[in-house]
Amino acid sequence: MTATVTISKEWIPRIAAFCCNWCSYAGADLAGTSRIQYPSAVRIIRVNCTGRVDPEFVLNALDKGADGVLVSGCHPGDCHYTSGNLKMRARWTLLQMAVEQAGINPDRIRLQWASASEGQKFADGVRELTEKVKNLGPFRRGWQ
Amino acid sequence: MATEEVPRIGVFVCHCGHNIAGTVDVERVAEIAAHYPNVEFATHFMFMCSDSGQQLIRDKIEEFSLNRVVVASCSPRMHEPTFRRVVEEADVNRYCFEQVNLREHVSWCHMREPEAATEKAIDLIRMSVARAALLVPLEVKTVSVEPHTLVVGGGVAGLRAAIDIDSRGFKVTLVEREPELGGNLAKLSTLYQGNEKASDVIERMVLAARISENLTIMTDSEVVDVEGYIGNFDVTVKNNATDKTEKLRVGAIIVATGFQSWVPEGIPPYGMSLDVITLAQLEEMKRDDKLLCPSTGKPPKKVMFIGCVGSRQPGVQGHEHCSRYCCTAMVKAAADITEITDEVLILYDDIRTFGKGHEEVHRSAHEKFVMFSKFDRTKPAKTTVADGALSVKWRDILAGDNLEFHPDLLVLVTAMIPPEGVEKVSQLFSLTRSADGFFNEEHIKLAPLTTHTAGVMIAGAAQSAKDSTDSTTQASGAAAKAASLMARGEVEIESTVAHVLEELCSSCHTCATACPYGAISFDTSKKPEIAVVTEAECHGCGTCAAGCPSSAIIMRHSTDEQITAMVEAFLMPPPVMGGGDS
Numbered sequence: 001m002t003a004t005v006t007i008s009k010e011w012i013p014r015i016a017a018f019c020c021n022w023c024s025y026a027g028a029d030l031a032g033t034s035r036i037q038y039p040s041a042v043r044i045i046r047v048n049c050t051g052r053v054d055p056e057f058v059l060n061a062l063d064k065g066a067d068g069v070l071v072s073g074c075h076p077g078d079c080h081y082t083s084g085n086l087k088m089r090a091r092w093t094l095l096q097m098a099v100e101q102a103g104i105n106p107d108r109i110r111l112q113w114a115s116a117s118e119g120q121k122f123a124d125g126v127r128e129l130t131e132k133v134k135n136l137g138p139f140r141r142g143w144q
Numbered sequence: 145m146a147t148e149e150v151p152r153i154g155v156f157v158c159h160c161g162h163n164i165a166g167t168v169d170v171e172r173v174a175e176i177a178a179h180y181p182n183v184e185f186a187t188h189f190m191f192m193c194s195d196s197g198q199q200l201i202r203d204k205i206e207e208f209s210l211n212r213v214v215v216a217s218c219s220p221r222m223h224e225p226t227f228r229r230v231v232e233e234a235d236v237n238r239y240c241f242e243q244v245n246l247r248e249h250v251s252w253c254h255m256r257e258p259e260a261a262t263e264k265a266i267d268l269i270r271m272s273v274a275r276a277a278l279l280v281p282l283e284v285k286t287v288s289v290e291p292h293t294l295v296v297g298g299g300v301a302g303l304r305a306a307i308d309i310d311s312r313g314f315k316v317t318l319v320e321r322e323p324e325l326g327g328n329l330a331k332l333s334t335l336y337q338g339n340e341k342a343s344d345v346i347e348r349m350v351l352a353a354r355i356s357e358n359l360t361i362m363t364d365s366e367v368v369d370v371e372g373y374i375g376n377f378d379v380t381v382k383n384n385a386t387d388k389t390e391k392l393r394v395g396a397i398i399v400a401t402g403f404q405s406w407v408p409e410g411i412p413p414y415g416m417s418l419d420v421i422t423l424a425q426l427e428e429m430k431r432d433d434k435l436l437c438p439s440t441g442k443p444p445k446k447v448m449f450i451g452c453v454g455s456r457q458p459g460v461q462g463h464e465h466c467s468r469y470c471c472t473a474m475v476k477a478a479a480d481i482t483e484i485t486d487e488v489l490i491l492y493d494d495i496r497t498f499g500k501g502h503e504e505v506h507r508s509a510h511e512k513f514v515m516f517s518k519f520d521r522t523k524p525a526k527t528t529v530a531d532g533a534l535s536v537k538w539r540d541i542l543a544g545d546n547l548e549f550h551p552d553l554l555v556l557v558t559a560m561i562p563p564e565g566v567e568k569v570s571q572l573f574s575l576t577r578s579a580d581g582f583f584n585e586e587h588i589k590l591a592p593l594t595t596h597t598a599g600v601m602i603a604g605a606a607q608s609a610k611d612s613t614d615s616t617t618q619a620s621g622a623a624a625k626a627a628s629l630m631a632r633g634e635v636e637i638e639s640t641v642a643h644v645l646e647e648l649c650s651s652c653h654t655c656a657t658a659c660p661y662g663a664i665s666f667d668t669s670k671k672p673e674i675a676v677v678t679e680a681e682c683h684g685c686g687t688c689a690a691g692c693p694s695s696a697i698i699m700r701h702s703t704d705e706q707i708t709a710m711v712e713a714f715l716m717p718p719p720v721m722g723g724g725d726s
Binding site: 012014016021022025026028029030031032033035036037038040043044045046047048049051052053054055057060061064065066077078079080081082083084087088091123 | 219220221245247248249250252253254255256257260261263264267268271574576577596640658660661683684685686687689690691699702704707708710711712714715716
């Protein structure tokens with residue numbers, strides 16, 4: 001059986017974002033104060049460090065119906081906690097494999113580095129993920 | 145405080161004048177919020193952070209017996225401390241406050257889509273309400289502060305800081321890796337404004353340090369290990385001459401490790417001739433009254449300076465920053481040597497003599513007939529050597545002429561860069577570094593002397609390139625920070641730390657390897673041994689909790705449940721309850 005998905009023009013994907021407090025959350029703040037306009041699909045959850053992001057959070061978000069998940073933190077070497085982001089980066093490789101093995105397009109998840117001074121970079125990352133997810137269409141698990 | 149009390153949440157939506165309300169339909173957002181589970185009260189107001197807004201929050205906490213407060217306004221990075229204080233004044237624990245960012249993350253970045261912005265605001269508040277229901281009051285903890293400060297680095301900044309702390313009556317230890325105090329300043333000849341001899345300035349400071357009652361000086365020594373936390377650091381200092389180590393307990397640390405002057409090894413014209421030197425080398429010659437051409441041993445008749453070598457050259461030689469001392473130091477050195485030379489020429493990209501009294505130094509160089517020529521930064525001067533004689537060719541972009549000069553001595557005014565061993569210092573004190581390699585301050589404007597490691601201050605060129613005037617100013621500031629910490633005697637520490645659930649710990653040690661601070665040790669009295677978090681050493685990053693395969697670690701104020709509740713509130717909205725005010 002093949003399912004056809006009709007995407008209306010107004011469809012806005014639902015994207016959960018985990019941003020570290022020190023770099024990317026502040027980067028998103030800067031995007032705001034600089035009045036940089038970016039897609040409204042993302043809902044930011046503030047965590048202290050991307051090292052806090054348990055891969056299960058990402059999988060759970062997809063399971064609960066997120067069309068995409070963004071994890072955004074400090075550049076490697078710039079972590080407020082010296083190395084939490086490196087731990088996240090190590091987990092990310094495994095997470096991508098897990099997502100792929102679950103039959104989910106890994107383009108639905110994105111790990112990016114954006115510092116507190118990179119409002120534009122943060123906004124560009126959101127835009128890129130939103131575009132990708134829009135092209136992929138709404139995410140539904142096969143058994144749903 | 146009961147942790148299982150029924151949540152009674154108040155939601156306060158801020159207009160921020162027109163900033164939020166101009167895009168987001170705040171009335172609708174507040175009306176919907178009133179119907180979320182556990183919400184007892186919801187409203188909107190012009191400025192929540194104003195006195196009347198703060199009073200409104202306190203009044204409603206009392207009127208509705210609220211025990212959780214959600215404020216939907218600006219970024220928590222701005223006003224979280226304000227609202228935490230407000231709820232505390234109304235006897236609600238600071239950790240039972242939650243802020244929603246409707247300004248930076250909604251109205252300002254979706255200005256042209258008011259409907260989508262309002263939808264996003266509704267979602268974000270629903271998510272924060274779900275989290276607020278799971279927030280737990282946490283005890284505000286304090287630790288005592290050891291009345292003893294460690295100053296790392298015995299240059300002008302370290303000396304100033306140590307003397308200041310001593311003068312306030314606190315114990316201070318100054319550690320310097322070289323055999324002598326004085327750092328880079330001791331290598332200079334005379335200092336700008338006033339032409340004071342650098343050695344006189346340093347001698348006066350060293351004398352003041354030596355007669356200070358509470359000040360211990362450790363030269364030839366390096367810090368090799370730092371353990372502990374704000375108020376209670378255990379520092380190991382090694383004497384490199386005797387190989388002996390000493391342990392110190394200090395409450396605060398000031399890092400004043402300074403800079404080194406960049407030597408452009410392998411980058412022409414440096415190395416083309418012995419007569420191509422750096423300003424730092426020229427200063428040492430001037431200090432020793434031996435201004436001689438290295439190749440001939442004769443006094444130079446014609447001297448040329450080139451400015452901004454390795455500074456303000458992103459990507460070219462690696463240093464993007466302006467070194468902030470060299471323009472004035474260069475024009476001063478040039479003016480100084482006019483008396484003993486025939487011609488002095490300065491080749492510059494820009495001249496920035498910005499400090500107090502610097503412009504006068506610049507003018508005096510002109511008055512002493514130092515020649516100035518501005519080169520094109522995209523076409524650097526070309527240096528050649530023929531029969532040991534230097535020739536420099538460039539285009540003066542103000543006159544539009546191609547010029548040539550044959551200096552006996554060519555002085556490269558090079559960048560100020562982080563000193564050797566900066567990586568080790570950054571690891572020892574868990575300091576982060578900016579792109580130019582200097583240590584990061586906590587906040588460039590709001591907290592320029594403190595770092596992200598509580599209890600560790602920075603001063604002088606360790607923080608960024610600067611001259612000795614600015615260094616000592618910062619050093620006095622950092623000393624005041626350390627002294628106020630010690631004077632208070634105790635300090636509040638964040639309660640948002642990791643906690644291990646003993647019965648779930650499988651003793652796998654994953655958390656201990658994940659922790660960037662070595663804050664997790666093992667209680668070997670238990671079989672199998674159990675992970676234990678030293679709370680004062682925990683910075684709250686949560687990397688251990690994310691790594692724990694047994695979910696045995698609770699990250700206080702950032703629990704798995706609190707995070708998951710936000711995700712689920714976003715994606716699986718709860719049914720709207722029948723009326724928030726019933």
